[in-house]
Amino acid sequence: MHSFLKKKYLIPIIASGFLFVGVSFREDFFEVAKQIEIFTTLFKAVNTNYVDQTNPGELMDKAIKNMLAELDPYTVYFNEQDVVKFKINNTGEYTGIGAVITRKEGKLIIKEPYKNYPADKAGLKAGDEIVQIGDIDLNDYKEDVSQLMNGGKNSKVDIKYIRQGKTYSAQLILEEVALKAVPFFGKIDEKTGYIVLSEFNKKASQETKEALEQLKRQGAERIILDLRGNPGGLVTEAVNICNLFVPKNEIIVTTKSRIEKHNTTYKTVHDPLDTEIPLLIIVDGKSASASEIVSGALQDLDRAVIIGSRSFGKGLVQRPVDLSFGTQLKITIARYYTPSGRCIQALDYANKDKDGKATRTTSTNYNAFKTRNGRTVFDGGGVLPDVELEQTKQSPIADLLIKNDGIFNFVTEYYYKNPTLGNRIPVITDADFTAFKLFLKKTNFSFDTETEIALKNTLAAAKKEKIDQAIQLEYKQLLAALAKNEENMLNQNQQEIKNLILDEIIKRYQYKEGLYSYYIKNNSEIKKGVTILNNPLEYNTLLKK
DSSP states (O other): OHHHHHHHHHHHHHHHHHHHHHHHHHHHHHHHHHHHHHHHHHHHHHHHHOSSOOOHHHHHHHHHHHHHHTTOTTOEEEOHHHHHHHHHHTSTTOOBOSEEEEEETTEEEEEEEOTTSHHHHTTOOTTOEEEEETTEEGGGOOSOGGGGGOOSTTOEEEEEEEETTEEEEEEEEOBOOOOOSSOEEEESSSSEEEEEOOOBOTTHHHHHHHHHHHHHHTTOOEEEEEOTTOOOBOHHHHHHHHHTTSOTTOEEEEEEOSSGGGOEEEEOOSOOSOSSSOEEEEEOTTOOTHHHHHHHHHHHTTOSEEEESOOOOOOEEEEEEEOGGGOEEEEEEEEEEOTTSOBOOOEEEEEEOTTSOEEEOOGGGOOEEEOTTOOEEEOSSSOOOSEEOGGGSOOHHHHHHHHTTHHHHHHHHHHHHOTTOTTOOOOOOHHHHHHHHHHHHHTTOOOOOHHHHHHHHHHHHHHHTTOTTTTHHHHHHHHHHHHHHHHHHHHHTHHHHHHHHHHHHHHHHHHHHHHHHHHHHHOHHHHHHHHHHTOHHHHHHHTTO
16 A cells, blocks of 8 residues: 555656656747747848848847857857858968967057067067058958968068067068977976976876976976966866876866756876875966866865965856857856865856846855865865965056056067166166156056046046036046056055066066076065975975875
8 A cells, every 4th residue: 555655646746847847848948939039020120121231140240249248258159250260270281470469459569479489580579569461551451360470381471560669571481389388397496396387288288297207307306386377278188187196086177067968077097197296286366267177176185285366266168069151159068166066166147246247256155165184175266275375466456557568568668778688687676666657657558447437438428418628627636536546556566566577577588488487586476385395294284184
């Protein structure tokens, strides 16, 4: 009787479960179909009836991209032209010039030429403005200029550029540009090796392994792995790098999605290189994605001490989906979780504030997790270091100086005023800092803070309403108050800004390699890392060993 009752009630419960899933699926399907039909009829009506000639392709492109902007910044639509450009940039048949280039306010600026690559060999320097490529005048060219500098190996590209007000010509001879994932490694002292990992490309784990092996052959007995500024890359490479330091079959990261097939557990699959060598990792606010997988996993497994500042918090997984007519969608499908169960993602794009910005969990709502040795760690997005260093955090004023090229442009002027500096390391004095502030005023540098932008918009609106003269005095007073506040912020963060100026100066004369060589002797975060590694008791206590 009891068994019969169980069966009698169990079957309807299971059936109702299937019914619920079926109803839910049908309702979702109906809602999607309904909205597609509404949009289709609207789109046809607009293109048929609008007073002026419409461009259906452009309208649709904007509609799709604005729709996806409501989700997260990583879910992106590529139209046919975008897909072609992407394929060109990612095949071995095409090359680059070996330089970081930015386009701002219509100007194409060399930000950093890499040593012994085409741009460097052609004599281009940071700060040069490219104004012509081949026969194309860039003033009239609004498309993606990178396509103008692509071609097969040994292709020649003629350019014109402006340097310090004068126009010059140069010829770039293209070659294969394969930037290193490990741009630098070396010994800080007799026992401490240092490895910089700048990205997680397909060679990242192999280059890290080779650097580690070479440093050990040179006598290194402990390692500092620098992930500052590393934006991430391939998840499999992150797992393989962890595998250098932890045994086979360890869980490194899991992805969780509402769709079962996107749930994945990534484990180490190789024999490790060294599971005992003391390891310290440096992260900062620009260490993201795969960098956070490595630092978060090795923290959870108590395999490395993490120092620096909280990492970026990019814990969303994307995959490409091919669409009709050669278009493509890159879509977020899951979230990353560390071995202890922490979610790496910081910003919640499903819950936005009244201004449409993604919200971030407050520290009072962080959840606690346990590492293998029982240490308490918290979520909240990104990886919180075991030892937080104030100097690793970048101040808001420094962010704006970098974003809007205040430091970059000052150092360009400095470089041409000091042509014989060579490999000498200058001291950035108070007089230099004063000169920097004067340079910002001379060039009418705009910090573009949210307040400053809002104030300028207010004046623009006042001009339209013809009340700008009435508020001119108050506007100038507010502008002066903002300028005074910015001056105070510059002075309060003087040492940080001096350090950033020095970093940029060293790169101009000695490239990135010179900057890393300077770091291993002078960088405060690296010095702190060495201090921790020099004290086994402190190192083991931090890991609760």
